Amino acid sequence: MLAPALERLRARLVVSVQADDGSPLRETAHIVALSRAALLGGAGGLRLRSAQDIASVRPLTDLPIIGLTKRAHPGTAVYITATPDEVRAVAAAGADLVAFDGTDLPRPYTVAELVRAAHDAGAGAMADISTLAEARAAYAAGADIVGTTLSGYTPHSPQGPAPDFALMRALAAAGLPFIAEGRLNAPELAAQAIATGALCVVVGSAITRPDHVTRWFVDALAGQGR
Numbered sequence: 676m677l678a679p680a681l682e683r684l685r686a687r688l689v690v691s692v693q694a695d696d697g698s699p700l701r702e703t704a705h706i707v708a709l710s711r712a713a714l715l716g717g718a719g720g721l722r723l724r725s726a727q728d729i730a731s732v733r734p735l736t737d738l739p740i741i742g743l744t745k746r747a748h749p750g751t752a753v754y755i756t757a758t759p760d761e762v763r764a765v766a767a768a769g770a771d772l773v774a775f776d777g778t779d780l781p782r783p784y785t786v787a788e789l790v791r792a793a794h795d796a797g798a799g800a801m802a803d804i805s806t807l808a809e810a811r812a813a814y815a816a817g818a819d820i821v822g823t824t825l826s827g828y829t830p831h832s833p834q835g836p837a838p839d840f841a842l843m844r845a846l847a848a849a850g851l852p853f854i855a856e857g858r859l860n861a862p863e864l865a866a867q868a869i870a871t872g873a874l875c876v877v878v879g880s881a882i883t884r885p886d887h888v889t890r891w892f893v894d895a896l897a898g899q900g901r
């Protein structure tokens with residue numbers, strides 16, 4: 676049985692509101708405004724980075740919030756919520772689900788330790804994975820849901836500009852519930868992910884990173900005309 680916050684996300688759009696470090700939109704005031712715009716547009720949930728952003732957006736909505744931190748951990752390659760302290764901070768800020776790195780990359784704490792920290796804090800546990808094997812391992816470790824978030828971001832997953840529909844099909848065929856996330860840059864792709872069996876869809880850059888979207892257009896025009 677799915678956790679209640681996940682049931683509420685069924686077939687919904689979760690908007691990831693996360694400006695990169697160095698982006699003019701990184702300040703929490705901008706994250707709050709972007710979150711309000713996403714809610715106005717009908718988002719069914721939000722995915723937010725940092726305890727400060729989560730705490731600032733929490734009063735705006737009782738829709739599910741997926742929270743995470745992004746921080747380098749020397750000696751490892753993981754950066755999404757990699758320690759129990761980070762899990763607890765995200766949960767304490769008001770996240771319903773805590774997303775953390777659930778890949779095979781070298782890591783300071785096991786997936787099971789992060790799952791336990793989330794559950795002890797009263798939050799659900801979302802493992803961001805990049806392969807079917809990692810998804811199986813995350814469920815074995817007690818995760819409530821996995822997300823395809825990190826496909827394309829580990830050396831052992833397929834690299835490329837498109838969403839990883841092969842991974843989504845494999846998860847669906849294995850009967851493993853999953854959230855589709857990563858490079859779902861058009862409404863048709865989001866709908867295709869749901870048709871492939873995703874519980875819900877997380878979209879970030881195409882909605883909340885105008886600098887990235889601008890670059891897509893600029894690159895498409897490069898070499899044309901003049």
Ligand SMILES: CC(=O)N[C@H](C=O)[C@@H](O)[C@H](O)[C@H](O)COP(=O)(O)O
Nearest residue numbers: 691824828856857858859878879880
């Ligand atoms: C790989 C990684 O660090 N992904 C992050 C995870 O939280 C975010 O930077 C992404 O924006 C999010 O996953 C949504 O994906 P997209 O922006 O492609 O719609």
